[in-house]
Amino acid sequence: MASERRSSEESAKTRTAILDATEKIMREKGYAAVSSRRVAAVAGLKSQLVHYHFGTMDDLFLALFRRTEEAFFTSHMRASASSNPLQMLWDRSIDARGNRLVAEFMALAHHREAIRTELARAAKRIRNVETAVWARMLEEHGISPETCPPVVASVLMAGISRALATEAALGVSVGHAETLAFVERYLQQMGLQRRPTETPARKKRP
Known part of the structure; x- marks a missing residue:
């Protein structure tokens, strides 16, 4: 034994x-x-x-993706349960380290059907979590879903962070600082940004 x-x-x-x-x-x-x-x-x-x-190497890639996705999902669930979930989710979505690996899996998905299937499943899983958070926070702040549909807000958040990550990987940073400032300002105007005492130190971006 x-x-x-x-x-x-x-x-x-x-x-x-x-x-x-x-x-x-x-x-x-x-x-x-x-x-x-x-x-x-x-x-x-x-x-x-x-x-x-x-x-096979496909089995290896698949195992790594599932490990990565499970850790990412667990982190997302913790963020969604925090006192300022949208800010926490936004911080995670613009994390350069995480985005680098996601970008590689997305590129790999063009050549590996199994990875493409898993990536789609994981994306839907995350989208559901983020949409639920948006719906809850918008309702708490008296903002109707007609004014800001939760699922649209979720798609926009994911799309912006993905675009920034893709361009950053190419060495492009034009407009990034302005975009980040706009999102932060938008969250603040909606009253959804975390309180100053909970704001983590943010690295300066070029």
């Missing part, structure tokens, strides 16, 4: 190391740079172990 438990723990550690290495490569070099040999080298393992634990 003890040996089986140790074997299971070692297997879990190896799988985690492989997933961590794959994520690191995708963030730094892009999904096209991911190979079993490179993953193994970054993880400090033999390349055969990559296929032993994940079968």
